[in-house]
Amino acid sequence: MIPALAIILVFQLIGEVATRSLGLLLPGPVLGLLLLVLSCSLRPALAEMLRPVVTGILGHLSLFFVPAGVGVVAHLGQFRSDGLAVALALTVSTALAIAAGALVFRAVVKRMGGPEE
Amino acid sequence: MTDAALIWSYLTQGPLLWLTATLIAYWLGDTFFRAMGRQSWANPVLCAVILLACVLGLTGTSYQTYFEGAQFVHFMLGPATVALGMPLYDNLRRVRKALLPLVAALLAGSVTAVVSALAIGRAFGLSEVMLASLAPKSTTAPVAIGIAEGLGGEPTITAVLVLVTGIFGAIIATPLLNALGIRDWRARGFSLGVAAHGIGTARAFQVNETAGAFAGIGMGLNAVLTSIIAPLALHLFR
Numbered sequence: 511m512i513p514a515l516a517i518i519l520v521f522q523l524i525g526e527v528a529t530r531s532l533g534l535l536l537p538g539p540v541l542g543l544l545l546l547v548l549s550c551s552l553r554p555a556l557a558e559m560l561r562p563v564v565t566g567i568l569g570h571l572s573l574f575f576v577p578a579g580v581g582v583v584a585h586l587g588q589f590r591s592d593g594l595a596v597a598l599a600l601t602v603s604t605a606l607a608i609a610a611g612a613l614v615f616r617a618v619v620k621r622m623g624g625p626e627e
Numbered sequence: 628m629t630d631a632a633l634i635w636s637y638l639t640q641g642p643l644l645w646l647t648a649t650l651i652a653y654w655l656g657d658t659f660f661r662a663m664g665r666q667s668w669a670n671p672v673l674c675a676v677i678l679l680a681c682v683l684g685l686t687g688t689s690y691q692t693y694f695e696g697a698q699f700v701h702f703m704l705g706p707a708t709v710a711l712g713m714p715l716y717d718n719l720r721r722v723r724k725a726l727l728p729l730v731a732a733l734l735a736g737s738v739t740a741v742v743s744a745l746a747i748g749r750a751f752g753l754s755e756v757m758l759a760s761l762a763p764k765s766t767t768a769p770v771a772i773g774i775a776e777g778l779g780g781e782p783t784i785t786a787v788l789v790l791v792t793g794i795f796g797a798i799i800a801t802p803l804l805n806a807l808g809i810r811d812w813r814a815r816g817f818s819l820g821v822a823a824h825g826i827g828t829a830r831a832f833q834v835n836e837t838a839g840a841f842a843g844i845g846m847g848l849n850a851v852l853t854s855i856i857a858p859l860a861l862h863l864f865r
Contacts, residue, residue, distance in 0.1 A: 537773030539708035546712030577697035579676035581783025595751030603744035611736030611818030
């Protein structure tokens with residue numbers, strides 16, 4: 511468990527150092543994510559070694575953003591004045607994004623003449 | 628009575644109390660979620676957040692004090708983002724097979740999510756901080772928080788917007804996609820993962836295994852793409 515956790519933290523560390531020193535737009539952990547995919551592709555044994563810890567972390571993914579979510583307490587005032595605009599932006603854009611993604615996916619599959627699954 | 632006050636002041640100085648409270652609140656929220664048959668509206672994070680907000684309010688505890696303890700949980704967002712690479716790696720073969728539709732749908736969904744939210748927000752005169760917090764709302768929480776921090780948004784606002792986006796997306800996806808006549812499970816899952824991240828992915832897995840796998844891919848790819856699109860789009864709306 512400890513070696514796997516250490517490797518995951520090293521990916522994040524490399525990601526943070528690289529994005530900061532190169533001034534990249536990506537957040538460090540996202541670069542770490544890409545490093546993990548790349549490393550596992552090059553060494554499939556690594557994926558099996560990391561899997562138990564990764565499964566554990568991802569199984570509790572939602573827990574990790576409880577602290578930030580509680581921060582809404584500190585921002586209730588802002589939501590009170592902007593509430594309607596934010597709600598409208600959020601709901602309309604989420605519905606549009608789902609529709610756009612699905613319609614484009616179907617259109618491209620059709621154009622390529624591929625089967626639906 | 629003095630003893631109780633002494634113990635309380637001891638507890639409020641260390642991280643133990645609020646770390647424990649965070650885990651218990653999530654545990655209760657998760658139990659409630661399971662008891663409600665995993666309905667999207669009974670989201671365990673939403674339940675835990677409401678519970679903790681009430682406890683903080685009743686005990687007169689500031690968010691800063693709470694975060695002293697909760698920061699250990701918050702820290703795990705980074706490693707969790709790295710861990711999201713694993714489902715992406717597991718599905719690389721399926722991604723290669725449907726590469727063109729995936730890339731096109733990813734671009735369409737991701738750009739629509741960011742640009743339409745910013746356009747509506749701008750039209751209603753939201754502040755720059757609010758727009759920066761809103762831009763990454765379709766991305767998975769750890770990444771969205773990272774993006775918002777980088778753009779000068781308020782991470783805590785982003786966390787809440789991400790949560791609400793996920794729950795809303797999970798609720799409307801089935802009726803919306805049925806109305807559009809989309810039957811391909813890959814398209815249905817992928818678009819939901821792109822627009823409504825992990826909560827949408829969990830919902831997709833409930834409906835169909837293929838939809839769930841593709842939702843996971845959508846969530847992972849959009850985490851990368853939004854990191855690039857959000858700063859550019861925000862620049863346009865400034």
